[in-house]
Amino acid sequence: MLEKLYTIKLPLDDRRKKLYIQGNFIQREEHINVEKGKIVDLGTYFNAFSIKKWKQYTSLEKLQLHLFLHGEFYIEVYGIYRDKEKILIKDCCKGNYISDIGLQGTDMQLIGVRLKALSEEALFAGGEYRGSFADERDIKIGITICTFKREKYLFRNLKLLENLVGSNPDFNILVIDNGRTIEQKNTDRLRIIHNPNFGGSGGFARGLIEQVNQGKNNYVLLMDDDILIETSALERLYSLCRHMREMYRGGMISGAMLCMDRPCIQFENTAYWGRIRMHASGRGLDLTNQKTLWENENLLQKRNRYGAWWFCCIPLETVKKNGYPLPVFIKGDDIEYGLRSRCNFITMNGIGVWHETFIKKQNVVMEFFNDRNMLIINHYAEGCNRWTFLLAVFGRFGRRILRGNTEGIRRLELAIRDHGSGLEGITAVPSDEKFRQVQNYHGRKNILLSLGITFLNGMHQFLFYGTIDKTYKEFREKKLRDQAFWRKFLGIE
Numbered sequence: 001m002l003e004k005l006y007t008i009k010l011p012l013d014d015r016r017k018k019l020y021i022q023g024n025f026i027q028r029e030e031h032i033n034v035e036k037g038k039i040v041d042l043g044t045y046f047n048a049f050s051i052k053k054w055k056q057y058t059s060l061e062k063l064q065l066h067l068f069l070h071g072e073f074y075i076e077v078y079g080i081y082r083d084k085e086k087i088l089i090k091d092c093c094k095g096n097y098i099s100d101i102g103l104q105g106t107d108m109q110l111i112g113v114r115l116k117a118l119s120e121e122a123l124f125a126g127g128e129y130r131g132s133f134a135d136e137r138d139i140k141i142g143i144t145i146c147t148f149k150r151e152k153y154l155f156r157n158l159k160l161l162e163n164l165v166g167s168n169p170d171f172n173i174l175v176i177d178n179g180r181t182i183e184q185k186n187t188d189r190l191r192i193i194h195n196p197n198f199g200g201s202g203g204f205a206r207g208l209i210e211q212v213n214q215g216k217n218n219y220v221l222l223m224d225d226d227i228l229i230e231t232s233a234l235e236r237l238y239s240l241c242r243h244m245r246e247m248y249r250g251g252m253i254s255g256a257m258l259c260m261d262r263p264c265i266q267f268e269n270t271a272y273w274g275r276i277r278m279h280a281s282g283r284g285l286d287l288t289n290q291k292t293l294w295e296n297e298n299l300l301q302k303r304n305r306y307g308a309w310w311f312c313c314i315p316l317e318t319v320k321k322n323g324y325p326l327p328v329f330i331k332g333d334d335i336e337y338g339l340r341s342r343c344n345f346i347t348m349n350g351i352g353v354w355h356e357t358f359i360k361k362q363n364v365v366m367e368f369f370n371d372r373n374m375l376i377i378n379h380y381a382e383g384c385n386r387w388t389f390l391l392a393v394f395g396r397f398g399r400r401i402l403r404g405n406t407e408g409i410r411r412l413e414l415a416i417r418d419h420g421s422g423l424e425g426i427t428a429v430p431s432d433e434k435f436r437q438v439q440n441y442h443g444r445k446n447i448l449l450s451l452g453i454t455f456l457n458g459m460h461q462f463l464f465y466g467t468i469d470k471t472y473k474e475f476r477e478k479k480l481r482d483q484a485f486w487r488k489f490l491g492i493e
Helices: 014-019 051-057 151-167 199-214 231-243 290-297 316-322 333-341 364-377 386-403 406-420 422-426 431-439 447-463 465-479 484-490
Strands: 003-008 039-041 060-070 072-081 084-094 097-101 110-117 123-133 141-147 171-177 190-194 219-224 252-254 256-259 266-268 271-273 278-280 311-315 352-355
Touching: 003 231, 051 060, 051 110, 060 072, 060 110, 072 097, 072 290, 084 097, 110 290, 141 151, 141 199, 141 231, 151 171, 151 231, 171 199, 190 199, 199 219, 199 316, 199 333, 199 431, 199 484, 219 316, 231 252, 231 311, 271 333, 311 316, 316 333, 333 364, 364 386, 364 406, 364 431, 386 406, 386 447, 386 465, 406 422, 406 447, 422 465, 447 465
Parallel strands: 141 171, 141 219, 171 190, 256 352
Antiparallel strands: 003 123, 039 110, 060 097, 060 123, 072 084, 072 110, 219 311, 252 311, 256 266, 271 278
8 A cells, every 4th residue: 555755745935936846837825827838847855756765765665656736737757867867757647647656777866747737727736755665664753842932933833733743643742841931731742841941952851851751752853943844844754764674763864954044045964073163064055956956865974974953853762772962051962962873864855944044143152152062072073082172272262363253262261161171060050050151251351361361271171181081971971871860950850
């Protein structure tokens, strides 16, 4: 029996339409009109089929295309490889269309569909890819959202997710409310837990603890509260998890981030720690271009790779094995957890969300946490040592001097000092209190003195790097493998 893998969708709005359908059409509420003789193309970011990856990661045996049409159309199903195209099916139809797509012998990366209207009244109302598999299993996915006083964004996403959860009993939702301001009642499929504001790391740690202890889900999907979701990404995710080959079941499925203000441009499709800083894969790609879609499917696998937690699906068995995030408040907990896991990161065109770029969220407080936590990550990444620590410190140091960023210099002094205290020292102060301290920190009035102290602290930690490194690694091994530390830190009874 064939099951739906995901829905072929109509555009959300004009700014995003080329991610769904390209060509000449007029969009209505629930369908598009195509004038006689005009062509539309569904070989797009959200509506192409990533055949190579589906064959790699799942036991896909049969693929079927369903199109919901009114009127007469000429149909071409085609394969994409680099800048080459191969026609797989040519057909004409009146009304709805169903066709098997052969899997044997194709070396194509993606499958697209073109429709040419042959009648005056030609309408396209979406469609589905359906498939059958050699292996399948029952799974449940716990969607976990961390939020802090952003009900506007949260409720927008909950409303969207309600339809998904309502139609698929294998999804349930857990909201970790760090602001303790949400009054909505729990239901069978939605739970809200009030949590102290210990940032994203505290919120997601609490979510992982609850998901493990609940014991009913196979996967946890970690999501930010302020993303914009395309539901077909969740459908893809579910189908992949349900039919994943055993050798890939320990991997994480990572959603790409598309820019909210430039919705057809990709900000990141996983990233990797490049010894002294983070590097985003696929940054700046224009996802309306088919050649770019091929490139996005074939990004190089890098050492120290990770998937950000704006949208990241993690097997619960991986959590039980690897433990819980670093207590670093914000910035870097997802990086370190990805490095710790050393697993496959599965990405795919169509599994992506929109999110505001972090440039808009950058301020001196965020800069502090970024500085401090990147130095911490240096202790856990492959290929990093005291020399990469030194480069990271003095790279930041030099840039601030050149830019005349005196506030940044003062908080860099604080970040280096915090790093030297280790996670024992960092967690001696509650995370929300640390945030307030950084907010209210003004540093030394004498900037030359601040520069001198920063330089001396950096050199001191360079010289005693081995001792500091040992404390960070011991903290992770002794305190983050089970729930005890986080339960005490968060005050969970």
